[in-house]
Amino acid sequence: MQADSILTADYVLTMDRNLSVVRKGAVAVKDKKIIAVGPADELLRTFSSLRRINGDGKVAFPGLVNTHTHAAMVYFRGLADDLPLKVWLEEHIWPAEARWLSPEFVQDAVELACLEMIKGGITSYADMYFFSNSGARATKKIGMRAVIGAGIVDFPTVSGKNADDYLANAERLIAAWKGDDLITPSIADHSAYACSPETLKKSKELAEKHGVPLQIHLSETAWEVNEILARYRQRPVAHLDELGYLGENLIAAHCVWLEPEEIELLAERHIGVAHCIESNLKLASGIAPVTAMLKAGVKVTFGTDGAASNNDLNILSEMSTAAKVHKAVSGDPTALNAKQALLMATRWGAEAIGLGRVTGSLEAGKAADIVLADLNRPHLTPLYDIYSHIVYSLHAADIDTVLVNGGMVVEHRKLTTADEAEILAKASAWGKKIREANTRF
Numbered sequence: 208m209q210a211d212s213i214l215t216a217d218y219v220l221t222m223d224r225n226l227s228v229v230r231k232g233a234v235a236v237k238d239k240k241i242i243a244v245g246p247a248d249e250l251l252r253t254f255s256s257l258r259r260i261n262g263d264g265k266v267a268f269p270g271l272v273n274t275h276t277h278a279a280m281v282y283f284r285g286l287a288d289d290l291p292l293k294v295w296l297e298e299h300i301w302p303a304e305a306r307w308l309s310p311e312f313v314q315d316a317v318e319l320a321c322l323e324m325i326k327g328g329i330t331s332y333a334d335m336y337f338f339s340n341s342g343a344r345a346t347k348k349i350g351m352r353a354v355i356g357a358g359i360v361d362f363p364t365v366s367g368k369n370a371d372d373y374l375a376n377a378e379r380l381i382a383a384w385k386g387d388d389l390i391t392p393s394i395a396d397h398s399a400y401a402c403s404p405e406t407l408k409k410s411k412e413l414a415e416k417h418g419v420p421l422q423i424h425l426s427e428t429a430w431e432v433n434e435i436l437a438r439y440r441q442r443p444v445a446h447l448d449e450l451g452y453l454g455e456n457l458i459a460a461h462c463v464w465l466e467p468e469e470i471e472l473l474a475e476r477h478i479g480v481a482h483c484i485e486s487n488l489k490l491a492s493g494i495a496p497v498t499a500m501l502k503a504g505v506k507v508t509f510g511t512d513g514a515a516s517n518n519d520l521n522i523l524s525e526m527s528t529a530a531k532v533h534k535a536v537s538g539d540p541t542a543l544n545a546k547q548a549l550l551m552a553t554r555w556g557a558e559a560i561g562l563g564r565v566t567g568s569l570e571a572g573k574a575a576d577i578v579l580a581d582l583n584r585p586h587l588t589p590l591y592d593i594y595s596h597i598v599y600s601l602h603a604a605d606i607d608t609v610l611v612n613g614g615m616v617v618e619h620r621k622l623t624t625a626d627e628a629e630i631l632a633k634a635s636a637w638g639k640k641i642r643e644a645n646t647r648f
Contacts, residue, residue, distance in 0.1 A: 210235040210254040211613060214577060215247045216262030218593050222269050222553045222568040226546060228593065234267060236575040239388075239612040244569050260615075264583045265607060266593060268549070269568050270330025270352075270576035271522040272556025275422070275460040275481030275510025277336050278320035278346075279313045282637050283515040286645070292428055292490045292516075300515060304337075307641060308365045313338040315633045317345035322622060322630050323520045325351055327603035330576040330611050331567075333458055333481070333510070333560045335395030335422045337366040339380045343390045350616040350624045352576065354458075354560045355380065356395025356422045359410055361403055370406040374413060381417045388612065391561065395422040399443050400434050404450055411452050420456050420561045423447075426469070427461035428492045444469040453478060458560055460510060462500070463493040470496065474504040479559025482551075484529045486512035497529065498537050501547075508556040526552050526598050545598035575613035580605045 212235075219232030221244055233247040235254045243250055280300075287299035313336065324332060334342060335356035346353045357377035359370060367373045374394075381392040394410045396402045402410070414421045426432055426443045435443045444465065447453050453476040460481040462473070473480065482495055500507050509525040511517050526548045533543045557567025566576045582590060586600050609617035616624055 208254050210237045210242060210256040212236045212258040212260060213250060213254055213256045214260040214262060214267060214579070214610070216265050216267035216579060217582065218266040219244060219569060220266065220268040220549070220593065220597075221570060222550060223570050226550070232267070234569055234575070234577060236610070236613045239575060239614075241569060241571055241573050241575050243571055260579070260608065262579050265579045265581055266597065267569070267577055267579050268597065269553040270566060270578055270609065270611065271328045271552050272508065272560065272562075272567060273324060273329050273332035273511050273520065273522050274458060274479065274508040274556050274559050275483055275512060276320070276332055276334055276520060277513035277515075278332070278334050278342060278520075279316035279336050280513030280515040281320045281323065281520070282307070282312065282316040282634065282641070283513075284518050286515060286641070288518070290490075292492055293430055295490065295516065303641070305365060306644070308337055310338045310341040312637065313341040314345045315637060317342045318349060318625065318630045319634045320514070320520055321346055321349035321351050322625075322627060325349060325609055325616055325622065326606060326620065327521050327523060328578040328580065328606045328609060329520070329522055330578070330609060331557060331560070331562060333393070333420075333422060335393075335397075337364060339376070339392075340383060343380070343384055343392075347387070347389055348625060349622070350389070350611050350614060352389045352562070352566060352574075352611060354391045354393045354420055354422075354562070355384070356393040356420075359394060359396045359406060360401045361406055362401070370402070370409070374409055377410075377413060381419055385417065385419070391420065393420040393422055398424040398427070398431065399446055400431055400438075407447070407450055407452050411450070411454075414456060420458060421452075421454075422458045422460065425459040425462050426464045427487075429464055432464045442466065442469060444472055448472060448476070456561060460512070461487065461492070461495065463487055463495045465496055465500075467499070470500050470503045470505060473500070478505065480505055480507045481510035481559070482507050482529060483510045483512040483525070484532060485525055486516045488528075488532075489518075490516055494532065494536055497533050498539075498542050501543070506555050506559050507551055508559045509552050521603050522552050523597075523601055523603055530598055545592070545594040548598045549594055575610050577610040578606060579608035581607045
């Protein structure tokens with residue numbers, strides 16, 4: 208049987224329902240999809256291929272999924288650090304966005320974000336920002352998979368005057384990208400405090416009309432919870448539920464300040480939660496009750512948030528930090544074990560952002576979104592437990608090869624789809640302009 212390519216590896220982690228691991232395994236790819244996974248000697252007897260991807264000394268696993276970020280904010284990395292979220296956002300980030308955001312800025316910045324993510328093994332991400340068409344084009348150019356959310360707020364920004372403007376932007380995004388093989392358009396309400404009940408209802412209706420995902424920041428800070436209580440006499444989760452907003456197509460980011468009954472409601476409504484632990488720690492927003500959510504059946508996944516508050520886009524470090532912090536917080540060293548952490552970063556992540564049938568595991572019929580990481584490293588030797596190595600020891604720099612839809616996007620640590628030097632040069636030029644205009648530097 209003919210395959211387009213066959214990838215071999217010392218370990219193939221499928222992340223399927225049985226969390227199968229194939230020692231000395233292989234993955235056969237044809238027409239952008241995986242057609243077989245199994246022992247290398249068996250697949251090499253069964254399939255012929257013009258391209259053989261040699262994974263000797265390497266581990267293969269599904270592309271990682273970043274379920275919440277603001278990709279274009281890589282150009283604000285380090286601009287305003289060590290501040291509370293409200294001060295950081297209202298006094299620094301929003302003014303910077305008002306001055307600098309444009310379609311060109313977003314296009315260039317998202318190329319840099321995608322370069323960082325893909326070289327760290329992230330093949331899919333969910334984004335919420337402005338000038339979303341530019342973000343979608345940049346992502347498509349790099350060759351990544353993404354759920355691109357058109358940002359919705361009630362107040363004026365450089366991309367709109369009011370909620371109706373932003374909703375119109377969302378409709379244009381949906382018309383341009385719905386049905387694309389890499390880009391899934393989405394509607395991204397900023398929060399229950401930045402969007403009125405009327406706006407949230409309109410967003411929900413629009414998402415249902417077009418069958419696209421919804422995204423929102425939810426219960427990120429104690430301030431947010433108190434603000435929603437003051438306005439609507441309900442906590443944020445109950446407020447959204449009363450509006451009919453909660454549903455399986457929703458990606459809820461952060462979910463730090465939750466009461467037990469809210470956790471049960473999120474589980475009941477099948478909400479996917481993006482846990483952004485490093486951003487939450489840096490902004491002192493709190494620590495989400497992840498072990499309680501997992502116990503209740505909430506599908507918790509990993510997001511990086513934007514690089515302005517993280518300050519990188521690295522799901523490997525999110526996994527490692529989360530697994531360790533939640534052990535300490537719960538007092539249970541078995542909490543959030545390595546195998547579960549990688550599941551949250553792969554199959555569950557894909558399912559949470561509505562791509563579970565497409566990606567997230569190495570199984571026949573799914574897209575060939577595959578990562579090969581080099582195990583011949585001092586910090587990865589000797590090897591006893593492959594899951595432990597990936598979650599607690601693997602670095603982004605260990606990622607050697609990345610396939611998306613069967614196409615080689617990263618080969619031997621080099622991007623193949625665009626000029627890395629050009630992307631970095633554009634980033635430096637933008638940084639120079641921002642630095643010269645900012646009296647803080």
